[in-house]
Amino acid sequence: MSRLVYILNGPNLNLLGKRQPHIYGHETLADVERDCRALAKELKLDIAFHQSNREYELIDWIHAARESAGGIVINPAAFTHTSIALLDALNTFEPPVIEVHISQVHKREAFRHHSYVSNRADAVMAGFGTQGYQLALRRIARLMEEAAAKRA
Numbered sequence: 001m002s003r004l005v006y007i008l009n010g011p012n013l014n015l016l017g018k019r020q021p022h023i024y025g026h027e028t029l030a031d032v033e034r035d036c037r038a039l040a041k042e043l044k045l046d047i048a049f050h051q052s053n054r055e056y057e058l059i060d061w062i063h064a065a066r067e068s069a070g071g072i073v074i075n076p077a078a079f080t081h082t083s084i085a086l087l088d089a090l091n092t093f094e095p096p097v098i099e100v101h102i103s104q105v106h107k108r109e110a111f112r113h114h115s116y117v118s119n120r121a122d123a124v125m126a127g128f129g130t131q132g133y134q135l136a137l138r139r140i141a142r143l144m145e146e147a148a149a150k151r152a
Protein backbone atom coordinates (compact mmCIF):
# COMPACT_ATOMS: atom_id res chain seq x y z
CA MET A 1 0.00 0.00 0.00
CA SER A 2 1.16 3.53 -0.77
CA ARG A 3 2.54 5.46 2.21
CA LEU A 4 2.56 8.64 0.14
CA VAL A 5 0.40 11.58 1.26
CA TYR A 6 -0.08 14.68 -0.86
CA ILE A 7 -0.29 17.91 1.17
CA LEU A 8 -1.76 20.57 -1.10
CA ASN A 9 -2.08 24.29 -0.46
CA GLY A 10 -4.12 26.80 -2.42
CA PRO A 11 -3.78 30.48 -3.29
CA ASN A 12 -2.02 33.04 -1.10
CA LEU A 13 -0.69 30.40 1.29
CA ASN A 14 2.78 31.11 -0.12
CA LEU A 15 2.48 34.33 1.91
CA LEU A 16 1.80 32.52 5.17
CA GLY A 17 3.58 34.29 8.04
CA LYS A 18 3.36 37.64 6.25
CA ARG A 19 -0.31 37.52 5.30
CA GLN A 20 -2.77 38.74 7.98
CA PRO A 21 -0.72 37.21 10.82
CA HIS A 22 -3.46 38.11 13.32
CA ILE A 23 -5.60 35.52 11.48
CA TYR A 24 -3.08 33.01 10.10
CA GLY A 25 -0.20 33.34 12.56
CA HIS A 26 3.51 33.96 12.07
CA GLU A 27 4.64 30.55 10.83
CA THR A 28 5.58 30.36 7.17
CA LEU A 29 4.58 27.61 4.75
CA ALA A 30 8.22 26.45 4.85
CA ASP A 31 7.82 26.01 8.64
CA VAL A 32 4.64 24.00 8.05
CA GLU A 33 6.41 21.82 5.47
CA ARG A 34 9.38 21.25 7.82
CA ASP A 35 7.07 20.17 10.67
CA CYS A 36 5.02 17.93 8.36
CA ARG A 37 8.19 16.25 7.08
CA ALA A 38 9.41 15.61 10.65
CA LEU A 39 6.06 14.11 11.63
CA ALA A 40 5.85 12.09 8.40
CA LYS A 41 9.16 10.47 9.31
CA GLU A 42 7.75 9.47 12.69
CA LEU A 43 4.57 8.12 11.06
CA LYS A 44 6.58 6.39 8.32
CA LEU A 45 4.81 8.33 5.60
CA ASP A 46 6.26 9.93 2.47
CA ILE A 47 4.90 13.34 1.62
CA ALA A 48 4.59 15.45 -1.50
CA PHE A 49 4.11 19.04 -0.32
CA HIS A 50 2.89 21.63 -2.85
CA GLN A 51 1.40 25.12 -3.02
CA SER A 52 -0.07 26.94 -5.99
CA ASN A 53 -2.03 30.06 -6.74
CA ARG A 54 -3.42 28.33 -9.86
CA GLU A 55 -6.49 26.13 -9.68
CA TYR A 56 -5.38 23.87 -12.57
CA GLU A 57 -2.08 23.03 -10.82
CA LEU A 58 -3.94 21.82 -7.73
CA ILE A 59 -6.20 19.74 -9.99
CA ASP A 60 -3.15 18.26 -11.78
CA TRP A 61 -1.60 17.29 -8.42
CA ILE A 62 -4.84 15.59 -7.38
CA HIS A 63 -4.73 13.65 -10.67
CA ALA A 64 -1.11 12.69 -9.95
CA ALA A 65 -2.13 11.60 -6.44
CA ARG A 66 -4.65 9.20 -8.04
CA GLU A 67 -1.72 7.24 -9.46
CA SER A 68 0.44 7.05 -6.38
CA ALA A 69 -0.97 8.38 -3.10
CA GLY A 70 -2.76 6.83 -0.14
CA GLY A 71 -4.27 10.11 1.04
CA ILE A 72 -4.57 13.84 0.50
CA VAL A 73 -4.45 16.67 3.04
CA ILE A 74 -5.64 19.86 1.35
CA ASN A 75 -5.99 23.48 2.37
CA PRO A 76 -7.75 24.78 -0.74
CA ALA A 77 -7.71 28.34 0.68
CA ALA A 78 -10.17 30.59 -1.19
CA PHE A 79 -10.87 27.84 -3.78
CA THR A 80 -12.67 26.07 -0.91
CA HIS A 81 -15.56 28.44 -1.36
CA THR A 82 -15.60 28.67 -5.16
CA SER A 83 -14.26 25.58 -6.87
CA ILE A 84 -16.54 22.84 -8.14
CA ALA A 85 -13.57 21.81 -10.32
CA LEU A 86 -11.50 20.97 -7.22
CA LEU A 87 -14.43 19.05 -5.76
CA ASP A 88 -14.81 17.10 -9.02
CA ALA A 89 -11.08 16.28 -9.00
CA LEU A 90 -11.21 15.10 -5.37
CA ASN A 91 -14.22 12.96 -6.22
CA THR A 92 -11.98 10.98 -8.61
CA PHE A 93 -9.64 10.14 -5.71
CA GLU A 94 -10.73 7.18 -3.57
CA PRO A 95 -8.42 7.14 -0.52
CA PRO A 96 -8.93 9.45 2.49
CA VAL A 97 -9.06 13.23 2.02
CA ILE A 98 -8.76 15.73 4.90
CA GLU A 99 -9.57 19.41 4.44
CA VAL A 100 -7.57 21.85 6.57
CA HIS A 101 -8.17 25.51 7.37
CA ILE A 102 -5.76 27.35 9.59
CA SER A 103 -8.44 29.80 10.72
CA GLN A 104 -11.82 28.99 12.19
CA VAL A 105 -13.73 29.75 9.01
CA HIS A 106 -17.14 29.41 10.68
CA LYS A 107 -16.34 32.33 12.97
CA ARG A 108 -15.51 34.53 9.97
CA GLU A 109 -17.43 36.07 7.04
CA ALA A 110 -20.51 34.20 5.86
CA PHE A 111 -18.95 33.50 2.44
CA ARG A 112 -16.32 31.33 4.18
CA HIS A 113 -18.96 29.12 5.80
CA HIS A 114 -19.64 27.12 2.66
CA SER A 115 -17.06 24.66 1.35
CA TYR A 116 -17.43 22.72 -1.91
CA VAL A 117 -14.52 20.54 -0.80
CA SER A 118 -16.34 19.47 2.40
CA ASN A 119 -18.78 17.63 0.15
CA ARG A 120 -15.92 15.13 -0.43
CA ALA A 121 -13.60 15.48 2.57
CA ASP A 122 -13.61 12.64 5.11
CA ALA A 123 -12.71 15.13 7.85
CA VAL A 124 -12.34 18.88 8.22
CA MET A 125 -9.95 20.76 10.51
CA ALA A 126 -10.61 24.46 11.08
CA GLY A 127 -9.19 26.85 13.65
CA PHE A 128 -6.28 24.72 14.87
CA GLY A 129 -3.76 27.12 13.37
CA THR A 130 -0.91 25.54 11.45
CA GLN A 131 -1.04 22.64 13.94
CA GLY A 132 -4.10 21.51 11.95
CA TYR A 133 -1.79 20.08 9.29
CA GLN A 134 -0.08 17.82 11.81
CA LEU A 135 -3.35 16.69 13.32
CA ALA A 136 -4.64 15.93 9.82
CA LEU A 137 -1.48 13.98 9.02
CA ARG A 138 -1.86 11.86 12.18
CA ARG A 139 -5.50 11.18 11.34
CA ILE A 140 -4.78 10.30 7.73
CA ALA A 141 -2.08 7.86 8.85
CA ARG A 142 -4.72 6.14 11.01
CA LEU A 143 -7.30 6.09 8.19
CA MET A 144 -4.70 4.62 5.83
CA GLU A 145 -3.84 1.90 8.36
CA GLU A 146 -7.54 1.08 8.81
CA ALA A 147 -8.02 0.88 5.03
CA ALA A 148 -4.99 -1.44 4.74
CA ALA A 149 -6.30 -3.65 7.56
CA LYS A 150 -9.64 -3.95 5.78
CA ARG A 151 -7.93 -5.02 2.56
CA ALA A 152 -5.77 -7.64 4.38
Ligand code: DQA
Nearest residue numbers: 075077078100101102103112
Ligand atom coordinates in the same frame (compact mmCIF):
# COMPACT_ATOMS: atom_id res chain seq x y z
C1 DQA B 1 -8.12 29.37 4.75
C2 DQA B 1 -9.51 30.01 4.94
C3 DQA B 1 -10.04 30.52 3.62
O1 DQA B 1 -11.33 31.10 3.79
C4 DQA B 1 -9.12 31.58 3.04
O2 DQA B 1 -9.58 32.00 1.78
C5 DQA B 1 -7.70 31.14 2.99
C6 DQA B 1 -7.15 30.32 4.08
C7 DQA B 1 -7.49 28.98 6.10
O3 DQA B 1 -6.52 28.24 6.07
O4 DQA B 1 -7.95 29.41 7.16
O5 DQA B 1 -6.96 31.54 2.10
O6 DQA B 1 -8.26 28.20 3.98
